Structures are given as C-alpha cells and as structure tokens.
Amino acid sequence: MAETMPAVSPMTARRPARQQRRRVLSYSPNAIAAFIAIFGLTFITPLGSKGALLFLLGGMALVATRPGEVLASLRREWPIVLVALWCVMSFAWSDYTSLTLRYGIQLVLTVTIAVAIGYRLAPMTFVKIVFATSAMGGLASLLLGRARSDGMGYLGIHASKNALADASSVLIIASLAVLVDRRLSMRWRLPALAAMFLGAVLLVMGQSSGALVSTMAVILVFGVIILLQRLTPYMRLVTIALAVVLGAAIAMLLSSLSDELARLFLDVTGKDITLTGRTDLWAVAFGQIAERPLLGVGFQAFWVPGQPLAEQLWADFGIAGRSGFNFHNTLISNAVEIGILATAAQALIFIAAAWACLGWAIRSPSAASVFFALFMVRLFMLMWIEVVYFYQFSAGTAIIIAAICYTHRFRDHIGKPVPRRARRPIRITFR
Template sequence: MSVRRLDHLRGRVMEGLAPSARTVSARRPLRSPRRWALSYSPTALAAFVAMFGLAFIAPLGSKGALLFLVAGMGLVATRLGDTLGALRREWLIVLVTLWCVMSFAWSDYTSLTMRHGLQLLLTVMIAVAIGYRVAPLTFIKIVFATSAMAGLASLLFGRDRSDGLGYLGIYASKNALADASSLLIIVALAVLVDRRLSARWRLPAVMGILLGGLLLVMGQSSGALVSTLVVVLFFGVLVLLQRLTPSMRLVAIVLTLVLAGAAGVMLSLISDQLARMFLDLTGKDITLTGRTDLWAIALAEIAERPMLGVGFQAFWVHGQPIAEQLWADFGITTRTGFHFHNTLISNAVEIGVVATAVQTLVFWGALLSCLGWAIRSPSAASVFFALFMARLFLLMWIEVVYFYQFSVATAIIIVAICYGHRFRPGKRPR
C-alpha cells in the first residue's frame, strides 16, 4: 500500500473520530457547590470595634470607652515599633497632648487633669495607629458603618428632650445628636460619590443621607443645620473642581476667592439686618443665648493665666467657683455638658495661648492638606476628610470641636492628620 493511500485512510479515521472528541470536550466538568467564606482583616476588625465603642459611648458609657481602649491598644501592641515610629512622625500633635498631661502640675484639680490627659494621650495613640495601619477606604467604610448603626439606634430607641424642644436620640444632648447625624450625612455623601464602590455600599449611602437628614431636623440644632447645609454646598464645589483640568481649577479657585471677598464686603454692609434675621430664625437673642457673656468671662480667665491656663479640663469641675456660678446663671441643673462655645477660647482657658496656637496650626494644616487631597485625587476618603474638616472649621467659632478624649471627632481629626502626611504629593505612603 502506497504512502499516499495510508495518509488518506488515516485522515478518514481521524475525521470519523472528531465528532466524538468534540462531544467529550464539550462536556463541562462537574463543579463543586460554591462556598461562601468569611474573610476579614484583624487590623480592620480592631479599628471597627474601636470606632464602634466611640460611636456608642453615649449610651454605653464606660463600656464604650473600654471597647475603644481594648481594641485600640490591641492594635497598638501588635506592631508597637511601627506605632512608635508613627508617633515620632506626628510629634507635634503628641507634644501638644503631652502638654495637656503635664498641665496637672499647675492644675487646681491634679488627679482629674492627669486622668483626662492620659485618656487623651491613649486616644491620640490609637488614632495614629489607625491612621498608619488602616487603608483610607477601609476607614471610611468603618466610619459609615458605625455612624449608620448609631443613627438607626437613635431613630429606634431614642428619646425627646424633657422640654419637648428637640430630639436626643441615644445621646445626652441635641447638639451631640446633630453632630452624629451630620457625620453620617458627610460620610454617606463621600461613599456615594466614589464610583469604585459597588451598589452594596452606594445604595445604603443614599439611605444614610436620608436617615441623617431626618435626625438632623428632629434634633432642631440650628448651628448643625446651617453648617451641614454649607458643607453640602461645598461638596458640590468639590465635585465641580474634580471635573476641571488643573489650570481651570486654579482659575476657578481664584475666582471663588474673589467672589467670596466681594460677597463678604457686601454682607458686611447689611450685617445688622442679617444678624437680626438669623436671630429671628433660630430663636436666639442678641447674645447668642449667652455666648457673648461666656466669652467675656473666658477672656478674663485667659488674661489671668495666658501661658499655662488652668489645666486640661480643670475649669468645668464641680466645686470650681466660677463654673458653679455659670451653671446657676444658665440654669444647668445637671452641671455637665457645658462649655465656652468657642474652641480657641475654651482651649486657651485650659492649656494657655501658646499650646492652643499649636493646636490650631495642626488643625488648619490638616484642613488644607485634606482639601488639596480631595481636589488632587478625589475618592471617598479624600472627599470625606475635606468635608469633615470644613464642617469643624465652621463650627469651631461657636462650639468646642477638638481635642478631647474618647471623641469620634478627635479620632477622625488625628487620622486625617496622618493621612495628610502619608499622601502628600510626591510622597509614597508609609
């Protein structure tokens, strides 16, 4: 048989086998049932428990603080060397915190100042550990989850004020509820704008905005309502800037500053009418419900001890003569939850002018860093920190917003400072 004949027969045999081979290859192998596996990061879990403790510290009290300390110090201890290195890099905020601790030496309430100062130091240490070990997007998810849980708890298990002038939720005051509600709105907006996040995050973010808005209105806090509205408008400006080229951003920012200056001059001409309108809308008197009287007393205290202050959290103390008189004058029967309604003035009373100036420098530096980060690299994290810091900047003139122990706001500010240093232009994140 010729070679050509053998090749022909071999081709016929292979042609006959081809359909069955295709049939075999077309059969899909049996797949095992899909298994759902729960994966988690111990670092993220510890950060979540810590922030959960702070978010629920109002109803849980010391148990919430204990949750924060156990989870947070566990985070610090697992990589102590890295945490100490991060604290060295954030030496300025650590220095101010140590000043608060050392103020026990000249405080009239030594043990109280030392205890609160050490609590602030632990809060700063844990927040720095979170800022250097938790990814920004993970931290935003944690803040959103804990804020949403606190919002739901306030709606389902909250209560009204005894005088009927506002809703308290799970908090001790309507201002605390308003701050938590505003935080929920801000973080939900940041999550909603990040297109990298899936619908399982963005849809709850819409619900978070509605829930936060509802609680904000129920709380009837005029300052929180106004500041949140301004922040939402600022959010629109950030979104617009993100869509422009770098050169157009610069032009837009310059034009905005010019227009803002012109608007400031025009508004100053009708300041009396605007002040009267604001007071009518908010129901406050010309002293802003006694704030101007408080400021006068605080400035007198600063004049007596301008460099050292009275000691960290050593003014609003039971038995302190001026504090007792102010509580009586303003009808604060609980003798708690009262302050000078101005961050710079209040902090200067406690720790002196120089330390307050350093605090302010740190805070404003973090504010500018977060704004630049949001414009340069928009994301859920950068937008959130920019909005959060902008809101605190608006409130610091009429409220006390930093730095104090076991506080969600203080923890977020410290984390913002860390992220601002880690994600500066041309610098690789640590």
C-alpha cells in the first residue's frame, strides 16, 4: 500500500515557520482574582454588599491558594496588622460593640487581602488593574451617574462628590503613570490618554476644590520626580534642601496674607472660610479625645445613629441622611475612634510608606513607582482636611497597603548582592 502524505496548501507551504506557530492567549489566575477584588471595591457603592462579596471572593481565592505564603507576608507587615487588630479589640470598650466588632473584622480582611495582592502580583500588574477598574468606574459615572439633589456637584456612581473626586483623581494618576512609561505599548498608552481626559472631566463636574488642588499638586510633584531622577545623588540633596527653604519662605509669605487669601478662597469657591465648619467639628473632636485619649470611643463608634453628639452635629450641619460625614481630618478623626497611640502608629506607617514610594519613584521610575508615589503624596495633602485611611472595604486603603508591600519588596530587591560578573553601572530611565 502506498503511503499517503497529508495535503498541504500552497499558501501554508510558503509561510515562514515562525508564522505557522499558534498564538496562545496566556492569563494569570492571580491577576484575575485581584481584578475581581479591586473591581468589587471600585463599584462597591452601586453594588453594595455584592461589591464587598466580589472583593472577598477574589481576595480569599488568593489567600486560599497559598495560605502559608500569605501568613508569612502578614508577619512581614506586622505593624499594619497590629493596627487592624487594635481596631477589632476596641469593641471591648466601644458603646456600639457589634458595629465595632463587625467593622474591625472587615478591616482585618481588607488588610489580609491587600497584603496577599501586594506580595502575589507584580507592581505593574496591580497598576494595570487599578487603571482598568478606575476607567470602567469613570465610564459608568459619566454614562450612568447622577447629580446631587441640590444641584451642587455631580455624584456619578458614588455616594458623595468627594468620593467621585477621589475616584477621578486615582484615574488621572493611574493614567498619567501609564502614559509616561515608554516601556508600555501603545495599546495601553492611548487608552490612558483618553482616560486622563475622562478623569479630568469628572473631577471638574464633581466641583471638589480640595480634589482639584491636590490633583494639580501631584502633577507638579511628578515633574519634580522626573527632575530628581536625572540628577546625581549629591545634586538631589542640594535640590531638596533648596526646595525646603523655598517652601518655608512661601509658607511664611502665605501666613502673612492669610486674611486676603481666605477672602479670595471664599469668593472663588463659595465655601465657608472655616472649611465647611471644620473648626467647630474639631472642637467637639478634641473634647472626645480629652475624655478617652488612649483608647478612643471604639472603631467607627462615633458617627452612629443614636449617638448624642453625632446626632447634634448632623442636626447643626443639616445632614438629613445622617451618613457620609466625618471630622475632616484623618489624625483627629482616628484619634477619636482608636486613641492617640494607635493613631500615631497609623500616621507613622503611612508617612514612612509615602516617603519610601517617593524614593522608589526617584531611584527606579516606572508606571508602578510613579503611580504609588503620586497616590501617596495626594493622600498626604488631603489627610489634613479629609479622612483618608484606614477603613474597611476601601479601594484607597487597599492601594495604601499594596504600596507598603511593594516598597518593601523593592527595598529587598535593591539590597540583594549583585554577582561579581554582573556588577556594571546601571542608569534607570524611562524607555
């Protein structure tokens, strides 16, 4: 019997061997699980408990696949874990035991999942996920969102205009980081350009003065990061010293013109000179801190319906819904709830992470390092007039914790000894 050969078409025969190879679509189970988790946090306001469930499902999938690895990572990040456990333990002296216990456990879960993401995903993968989910949230806010009932600002898919402003700022920062990294292909950078424009539109529609100012400030910080990266270590030190002196001089000048600037701020924004009555809020908060300086009233146990002082403040400020209100200062608000010592520990963790992110961005600029640096700088600016950390089922809290993990991983990486043959001068630049 004659042996037959398989038929080959003339077109196939002429193709080079490289073109005949099949294209394989690769995916990462870790990235898919993390995307589900971050997507749930991004859309937690419209989805409600379903958004929290998505976050838990995606996050716990990461934890369950390698529990030993996650446990080791949590031991590495013991300061933030200890702070979260303190929030849980505050149920023992809280006036609202069940609420504090529930929210504290949710915070511990948020920390656990964020640490798992920070040690299982590459920084660039995390930033791409944040960019994608933020862009989806921005599109949903533009197409399906709503304005406030009083017409003072746009809410999008969020519960408040400040929440919309925060989400829009994250979208702008992520888009900027992706756009300027030349190592990424155009299929990422072109959508980033459109997403940056979308974020800017939503930021203006939200009419949040603080968010506008802070976002413009982080863009300026981005320029400083690029400048410092191009300088020698000695010139960086000189430049930073000169910037500190210049900043002090500007602060002294602004303090001498405080009355004129306050009137100008009132005319431009239409807001109260005392920043929406924050001085009155802070007076009440200081009274609460004086009564319980070490322990606080319990994690998230102040702004609770039925709490006498909270009810009085809601009535004074006309907050009919009795929600979405706070002391408009991270340190003051957290000191009321968990005491001075725990608040100081939180502040130390956050400021150290912000400083480490800046160092990472200067020494090794990339979409990931720039994103985390700008994100942390923006929160540092806002922490004096808003509450920015740490609370449960929050995308912002998850990003902060991921930033802490990634800076530790970066520090470990640069601390490893380099083989003798590979010791060559290296200059890290945008490519």
